């Protein structure tokens with residue numbers, strides 16, 4: 781009689797045991813979080829933005845923007861390819877930095893999103909239109925393969941200037957290389 785009365789309670793205990801052991805297993809399970817290239821470049825940690833006093837910025841974005849800005853300066857002095865940037869260079873020589881600021885933001889955001897940033901949205905033109913002078917009059921003439929090689933070399937120089945580790949430069953280089961056919965349209 782007693783045994784019969786205990787049966788439902790034992791069943792509940794048995795199910796509860798199964799349930800809790802399943803939960804226990806789940807809570808012990810390590811869900812691997814794959815680090816992105818963006819994480820390696822500094823990730824989402826917030827740091828002071830040296831260009832905007834009082835504002836914070838993701839460390840990954842700041843690192844990328846520093847490389848992009850250095851690279852734009854290197855390109856501006858590179859006679860192999862600076863002829864494509866005549867509009868920008870003319871603006872800067874007249875102390876108008878609006879085009880520079882927009883290009884810096886667009887390339888930085890493009891690279892940030894491409895390397896895994898989640899808190900930024902690229903709002904610029906797609907890579908084909910951005911490098912088609914018919915669609916983007918700021919692009920002075922179509923880029924050749926040689927132009928693209930020079931651009932890559934300038935980007936590596938910009939990354940080195942900002943002490944980006946060699947392995948991360950290699951990873952960035954692979955992403956850039958994957959875009960060659962969209963940028964070189966001749």
Ligand code: HEM
Pocket residue numbers: 861864865867868879882883886887890903904905906910911916918919920923927928929931955956957959960963
């Ligand atoms: C994978 C390599 C490259 C990337 C990721 C890239 C990215 C970009 C981006 C995001 C923009 C801005 C688009 C917009 O304003 O909506 C841009 C503009 C431009 N790109 Fe590139 N680009 C690359 C290679 C090149 C090369 C090889 C050249 C020529 C040597 C070039 C020349 C230009 C020029 C002249 C502009 C317009 C600049 C301005 O706004 O004044 N790009 N690029």
